[in-house]
Amino acid sequence: MTTFPAHAPIRLAACPPPGLVANTLAIAQRELREAVRSRWFILYTLAFAVLGLSLSYVTAAAGGGMGLSGFGRTTAGLVNLVLLVVPLMGLTAGAGSIAGDRERGMLTYLLAQPVTRTEVLLGKYLGLSGALIACIALGLGACAAIMAWKGDATRPASLIWLGGLSLALAMGMLSLGMLVSVLARKASVAVGTGVFLWLVLVFATDLALMAGAIAMKLRIEELFAACLFNPLQVFKMWSLHAADASLDVLGPAGLYATEEFGAWLHAIFGASLLAWIVLPLIAASLIFARRAPV
C-alpha cells in the first residue's frame, strides 16, 4: 500500500482548468457512455431497428423484387417511423438528463468542479447526441442491410440523407427536451412534459393544421409556412425533397413550395431545423446558468 506522507509539503498552485472544448468533450464522452448503457438507449435502438427491419422486409416483399424504385412505401414508411420514434427519443432523453442529475444530487457535485454550466450543458447535449447517432445509425443500418439483401432499388444516397436528417431532427428534439429538463424540478415531471410535447408535435399540431386548412380555408402558402414551424413536418418535407421524390408528392402546397423556392428549399428547411437545435439550447443554457442546481 502506498501511503501519502501526511505532512509532505504540498504544492498549492492550482492547476489551470481546461478550456471549454476540453471539458465539454470530457463530459460528453462520459454522458455518451452512460447513455449507451442505459435502458432507454437499448430499448429505443431495438425498437427502431426491429420496426425498420420488418418495414423494409414487408415492403420489399410487396414490391415482388421487381427492381422498381421510386418514392414508395419503404421510404415513406421509414420517414413515418422516424417521425414517430426519433422525436420521442430526443425529447425524453433530453428531458431526463439535467432533471435526473439534479434529482440524484449529481449536478451539485459536478458543478462544484472547475467546470462552467455551459460546459456541462453542452457536454451532456453532445454526449446524448452521440447516443442518438448510434441509435439511428444502428436502426437504419439494419434497414439498409435488409434492402441490400432483398435488392430494394432505393438509392443508398436517399437512406444516407434520411439518416442525416433524422439526426438533425433528433438533435432538435433533444435540445427542446433539455430546455424542459432545465425548467423542471423533478425528472418525472420533465419526462412527462417531454412526452406531452411529443404528442403535441406529432399529432396535435397537424390536426390543428388540418382543421385550419378546412375550416379557416388557409391558403396553400399559409399552410406551407405553418408547416415550417413544426420540426417534424420540416424533416418530412426535407427528406422528400432531398431523398427521392420532389415535393410535388405533397399536392398543391408542395408544388407551390417547389415552384416558389426551388433550390432555396434546402436552405429554408435547414434554417428551420437549425433553429430548433440552437434556440432551445440557448434558452436552456441561459436558464441553466441562472438556476440553482438543487
Next chain:
Amino acid sequence: MRTLHAILFTILLAAHAAAQDPHAMAPPAPTTPRVASNINTGLIGIRVRTARPGDVIRVPAGIYREHIRIETPLSLVAEPGAIIDGDGSGDIIEIAAPDVTVSGFVIRNTGIDLDKENAGVRAIAPRALIENNTLEDILFGIDLRDAHDSIVRGNRIGGKDLDIARRGDGVRLWRSDRALIENNHIHDGRDAVLWYSQGITVRGNTAIRCRYGFHLMYSDDVTLEDNEVAHNSVGIYIMYSRGITIRQNRMIRNRGPSGYGLGLKEADRFTIENNLMVANRAGVYLDGSPFSTQVPGVFTRNTIAFNDVGLTFLPAVRGNRFTLNNFIDNVEQVSILGRGSLKGNEFWHEETGNYWSDYLGYDQNQDGVGDFVHESYTLFESLVDRHPKLRILLFSPVEQAIEFVGRAVPAVRPEPKFIDEVPLMRPIAIESGRPAQQADRVGMTLTALAMVGGGLGLALLSRPVERRRRTSATGGDA
C-alpha cells in the same frame, strides 16, 4: 452528258468539303437573307434542283450551309459527316415531292420562328422516308403535313435550348395517315404530336425531357408500342381519339404540373396493356374516357408502381375495366378528384382481379387469389381527394391516426372507393422490359456496413481514454 455532270458535281462537292475548316468558319452574314431567295442556292440545292426523278444523291462529309426544297422524287443520302446547317434561319429541308428519302444527315440550326414553324425536315407530300438523321438545335424536328404513308425512323431529334413555351415539336404529323414513327430518339423538344392522322404506328421510340412524350389529337386507330417516355411533363396523352392500342410502353418519372404517365381525354375504344408506369405524378389519368361507353376501356397486365397516384379519375369517368394489373406502392393507389364515384368502372372482371400491394388479406387455399375482397376505403385519402391541399400532411403520423380512427369508428368510415373481389396474391410478371434502374446492392451493403459499424463503434468504443489510462497505470503498479 449526265455522267459528266455527275462527275463535275462530285468534284465540286469534294472541293467544297476540303475547303471547310470547322475552326475557321466564316461569320454569318450580317443581314439574314430572305429564306426564299436562299433555297437551293447551295451545293446540295443545285444538285437537287437539277436531279431527275429516282436519282440517288450521295453527299460527302462537310458542312453545308443551305436550305433545300426537294421537288423531285429522289433520295438524298449522306455519307458520314455530312452536315446541313440552317444558319439559324427558316426550315432546312422541305420535301415537296412524293417518294423522297432523306437519310443519314446531321441537320441543325433552324430558325426560331414559332409562327412559321421552322423545321429541320418538313414533308408536304406522301411517302417520305426520313431515317437515321440527327437533328440538332432545331425548333420543329420532323414535320409531316399531308404526308400519308411516310416513315420516320431511327432519327435523333434534339430541340433548342429554349424555354418550353418557345420550343417546337420534335415530331409533328398533320393529316398524315398510316405513317410509321419508329426507333426515334426525341429529347428536349415540346411534343411529339399527331394531329388528325389515322392508322399511325409509333414504335420503339424514346422521348425524354419533352413536354408531352407523345400526344394524339383526333387521331384514330393508332398503336403505340415499345416506347419509352421518361422525364417529360406528361408521358403519353391521348385526346379525342378512337381505336388506340398502347402496349409495352414504359412511362417513367413524368412529373410536370400535370405529370401523367398516360392521360386519356375523351378517348374511345382503347386497350392499354403490358405497360409500365413508374414514379409519375399520376400513373394513369382518365378524363371522360371511354367517351361512349359501349366498349369498355381495357387495362390489363400493366404495372403501375411508385406513382404519387396510381390511377386518377375525374368524377364522371366510367366504363373502364382493370384486370391483371399490378398496383405497387403508389402513394395513393386510386384517386377520384372531387366528389364522384368509381362505380361505373370495374376493378375485377369475372374470375380476374388485380394485384394490390396494400392488400391485407391472405390466401389459405393457395389458389393465388386472396380469400377476402380488396376494399379500398381510407378516411385520409377521401379527405385528401376532397381537399387536395391537405396532401402536405401526407406521410405524417396524423395520417395513420386518422386512418386508425376510420377503421375503428364505422360511423366516420367512408364508402369503399372500389372493390376487387378476386385480388391477386402475387404480382404478374412485367413484360414491357425494365427501366434502366438497378438495385445498387454494393452501395446499399456499404451503407449498411458504415451505419452499423459507426453505430456500434460509437456505442461500444465510447470509453477509450479512461480504460487505457487505467490499464497502463495498474500495470505500472504491479
Next chain:
Amino acid sequence: MISIRHVTKRFGRTAAVNDVSLDIEPGDAVALWGTNGAGKTTLIRCVLGLFRFQGQIRVDDFDVARQGKLARARIGYVPQELGFYDDLGVAEAVALFARLKGVRSVYTPDILGRVGLTGHEHKRIRELSGGMKQRLALAIALLGDPPVLVLDEVTASLDACGREEFVSLLSGLARGGRSLLFASHRIEEVTALAQRVITLDKGKVTAEIPAREFIPHLGLQATLHLRIASGAREQAARLLREGGFDPQRNGIGLIVAVPTAQKAAPFRILSEGRIAVEDFELLAHTDSHTDSHAAEHTP
C-alpha cells in the same frame, strides 16, 4: 484565501444566509457550526458558486460569481454523500475528474493510496461502502492539490467507526498550508480539524471562537448521540424537549447535550415514553478528540 463579504442568500422571503462576512487565511481551518437550517450548507454552496447571491466571495482573489471556474479550480470539495454515476469505476471516476480539473499526470494507485483505497480501482462506485465513497470523494477533491478544501458534513452519513477513520484521515491530509472550510454538527470533528469555529443561527454569524474555547463556549460537558428509528424521532425529540433538553437531529437519530450529572436522564424519559434507543454514543470533550468512555469533566 477565501474572503466572504456581506453575503446574503434568500430563498423566497427567508434569508438562508444573512449578511455573512468571513476571511479565511491560507492554512486557516474554519468550521461552520449550527443546527440544520442555520445556513451552513447554503454558505458553502455560495462559496462553490452553485447559488447566485448578494455580496461578494473571492477565492484566491477570483470572484466566485464572475470567475467561478477559476475559483473552483482552487477548491477541493467533498459533499455529504458522493452522488455520481453509480456504474462508473473508481479509477475512471478519478480519471474523469482529473481531466476536468486539468491535472495531467495522474497515477491512480498513488491517488487512491493516500486515502486508503488501494486495490479498489476496479470496483464500481455503487460497490463501495459509505466510508469508501467518502474517501474516494476526498481523493478526487485532493486531485491537483487545491489550496482550499471545502467539506459539507462529510461524516453525516457514516457510522461511528467510519467517522473516526475519516476524521483522522482528514486531519492528516488537510494540513500543510491548505485552507479548510467545513460545515459540521459533530463536536469531535470541529475540535479535531478546526482552528476557528463560526457559529451560525438563522443565516447570521452569532459567534467566532477559537477552537480550544469552543466546548466551554457551548457550556456543556458531554453530548449524547442516540440512534432512534426514524418513525420515533419526532416523538422522542418532543419528549426530550418537554424534559428540559434541547435535542438536535442528525441522520440517524438525535444529539442531546447533557450535564455530566444527568447523563442517563434522556434514557429515562425515552423509556417512559416507550421509545427504544437502538444504540448510543457518549462524547466527552477533552483535548484528545474522542473518548466515549472517560466522560468525566467538570464545568
